[in-house]
Amino acid sequence: MQSERATRLNALAADVSRCRRCPRLVAWREQVARERRAAFADEEYWGRPLPGFGDPAARVLLLGLAPAAHGANRTGRVFTGDRSGDFLFAALWRTGFANQPTSRARDDGLALSDAWITAAVRCAPPANRPTPDERDRCLPWGVAEMRLLSEVRVIVCLGAFAWDAALRLTAALAEPGVAPLRPRPRFGHGAELAGERYRLIGCYHPSQQNTFTGKLTEPMIDAVLERARGLTGAPR
Helix, strand or coil: CHHHHHHHHHHHHHHHHCCCCCHHHHHHHHHHHHCCCHHHCCCCCCCCCCCCEECCCCCEEEEECCCCCCCHHHHCCCCCCCHHHHHHHHHHHHCCCECCCCCCCCCCCCCECCEEEEECCCCCCHHHCCCHHHHHHHHHHHHHHHHHCCCCCEEEEECHHHHHHHHHHHHHHCCCCCCCCCCCCCCCCCCEEECCCCEEEEECCCCHHHHHCCCCCHHHHHHHHHHHHHHHCCCC
16 A cells, blocks of 8 residues: 555656646746756756655645745755755654754655655745745645645644645645635644644744744744644654
8 A cells, every 4th residue: 555655656746847837937947957056056956846755654744835946946855955954854853753854965865754745836936936826726736645645634834825825725625515714724833723634733934034033943843843743643
């Protein structure tokens, strides 16, 4: 069963990486891959949409906003190769979800246990700001991914954009006739929302703006991840 699921997730990842649904995002991600940052001038950029990655049997899913132009858009793995990822993967290691505290490249040996990481929008957007239309065109990829990740019960939403995307995602996955929540629940760090199948937990995004200013600290993100683990009943 696990082998079949992994095979289907790999096939979905290949489909995601070929997506060209959003002309603005296609143009931007490919421009960035050609006009590389000087520090990475000798590297070959991924320059394509980013599939999720992690443990196919994960019970915890971490949902981010979108790939960073010179981070995941360069390395080909979500949250890999930038300061946000440095902060996130160190926290996943401290809380037992990752086998190492760093993530530099797709082949660096990182493995996740009981966690899957993905993004609401799969391409790096200009100024890190996808449009509502771009967000909605990416939604079917998230739906397909979640249908394969059948063990997921907790979604950690990294930022308000991811919280909103998770609400849309879980609504799309709901049984026919289930009405969306009104009013829409508001995002907050540590906020929780229990649904029929999934529980959402809010966490400030591990951006440099949040981590450098102390809006998000190591104890804060660790507490969210430990809460997510506790809700699944999984031992450390």
